[in-house]
Every structure is written in structure tokens, then in C-alpha cells.
Amino acid sequence: GENVEQHPSTLSVQEGDSAVIKCTYSDSASNYFPWYKQELGKRPQLIIDIRSNVGEKKDQRIAVTLNKTAKHFSLHITETQPEDSAVYFCAASLTSGTYKYIFGTGTRLKVLA
Amino acid sequence: DTGVSQDPRHKITKRGQNVTFRCDPISEHNRLYWYRQTLGQGPEFLTYFQNEAQLEKSRLLSDRFSAERPKGSFSTLEIQRTEQGDSAMYLCASSSGFGVRGTQYFGPGTRLLVL
Numbered sequence: 582g583e584n585v586e587q588h589p590s591t592l593s594v595q596e597g598d599s600a601v602i603k604c605t606y607s608d609s610a611s612n613y614f615p616w617y618k619q620e621l622g623k624r625p626q627l628i629i630d631i632r633s634n635v636g637e638k639k640d641q642r643i644a645v646t647l648n649k650t651a652k653h654f655s656l657h658i659t660e661t662q663p664e665d666s667a668v669y670f671c672a673a674s675l676t677s678g679t680y681k682y683i684f685g686t687g688t689r690l691k692v693l694a
Numbered sequence: 695d696t697g698v699s700q701d702p703r704h705k706i707t708k709r710g711q712n713v714t715f716r717c718d719p720i721s722e723h724n725r726l727y728w729y730r731q732t733l734g735q736g737p738e739f740l741t742y743f744q745n746e747a748q749l750e751k752s753r754l755l756s757d758r759f760s761a762e763r764p765k766g767s768f769s770t771l772e773i774q775r776t777e778q779g780d781s782a783m784y785l786c787a788s789s790s791g792f793g794v795r796g797t798q799y800f801g802p803g804t805r806l807l808v809l
Binding site (some may be wrong): 585615617624625670679682686 | 698727735739742787796797798801
């Protein structure tokens with residue numbers, strides 16, 4: 582069935598360093614990949630997304646890369662700051678039908694000051 | 695606040711009781727989703743509405759769960775005869791359609807604790 586694996590489950594980095602979170606999806610028909618940030622007790626917030634017709638997308642300190650052949654996509658955060666500390670979820674979806682999201686299990690990122 | 699809202703934010707109930715949650719999507723969004731999130735896990739899809747029509751239900755949604763979206767605006771999720779395993783965060787999300795407008799925006803969730 583549909584599945585998204587996410588690694589690592591926890592990640593600690595020093596402030597200013599980069600963080601990379603990786604996801605693998607199973608359904609080769611997936612063509613939309615959003616990333617959400619969830620702070621404790623708050624709603625998931627979209628931070629960046631990528632569609633399957635591009636290989637990379639960047640928004641300031643955040644970038645996402647997609648390798649359709651390998652069914653991998655990754656989130657890259659550069660120059661991390663303490664406020665980046667949160668749980669990050671990747672998801673995969675089809676841009677047809679119900680557009681339901683299949684989420685990964687999350688990565689708890691801790692940025693150490 | 696013009697985002698997705700959910701009510702109540704927290705619910706404590708005893709096993710066997712019925713509970714109902716409400717979701718108000720962003721006003722122009724015709725697609726509405728319910729997800730369930732347990733501690734340490736990502737949200738899991740439960741069900742999807744396009745306008746008032748419920749078009750998909752997950753196998754996670756047992757017959758004790760029912761969802762409605764009677765006028766294509768707000769939605770309710772009811773759990774009958776609650777069990778301790780129903781304890782979770784129930785998230786609602788909405789989107790306006792397909793393509794670039796298909797991004798789902800989440801509500802703050804209703805945290806359910808079944809004692």
C-alpha cells in the first residue's frame with residue numbers, strides 16, 4: 582500500500598549548521614510533496630512543497646530536492662536557528678482524485694544554541 | 695482568523711460515551727479532510743469530502759466513526775462508543791481544489807482523551 586518513510590526520527594544540530602531530513606515514498610504515481618512544520622501543541626504549517634515536474638525548490642533557508650527515479654525527496658535547512666526547532670513531516674500525494682496526503686512519521690529537530 | 699477552526703480543542707470522555715467534533719474550513723475551500731494523529735506519528739488520513747459528498751473513507755474509520763458535511767461548509771466527526779484506542783489528535787484540513795490550489799491547510803486539532 583501507500584507508504585512514506587522518514588529519517589531520521591530525531592536530529593540535533595548546532596545553531597548555524599545545516600539539517601537534512603529524508604523521505605522515501607512507495608507510490609510511483611505520487612506527484613506532489615509538501616513539508617509541514619509542527620510546533621508543540623500547534624497545527625501543522627506548510628513550509629515548502631515540490632511538484633514532480635521540478636527537481637529542486639528553494640525558499641530562503643529552506644530547500645527541497647526530489648529524485649523521482651529513486652522515489653526520494655529531502656528537506657534542507659541551512660543556517661539553522663533555535664526557532665527552527667519543531668517536528669517536521671513530509672508527505673506524498675497525487676494531484677488527482679482525493680489528493681489525500683500520506684505522511685511520514687516525523688523528524689524532531691532540535692537546534693542547540 | 696480566516697484559517698481552519700476546530701471545536702472543541704480538547705475533549706475528555708469516558709469509554710463508551712459518544713463524542714462529536716466540528717471543523718470549519720476556510721470559506722472558499724470545497725475539499726475537506728479529517729486526519730488522526732497519535733503521539734510520535736504523522737497524521738493518518740481518515741476521510742475526505744468534496745463539497746457535501748464523502749468520497750473516500752480510510753479502513754481506519756471503523757463503523758463507530760461517522761462524518762458529515764451537510765451543506766458543503768462545516769463538517770462533523772462523531773465517534774460512538776469511544777474506546778481508549780480512540781485517544782488521539784483529530785485534525786481537519788481544507789483545500790480549494792487541484793493543482794497549485796490543492797495545498798491543504800490544517801486546523802489546530804481536537805485532542806481526545808478516552809478514560
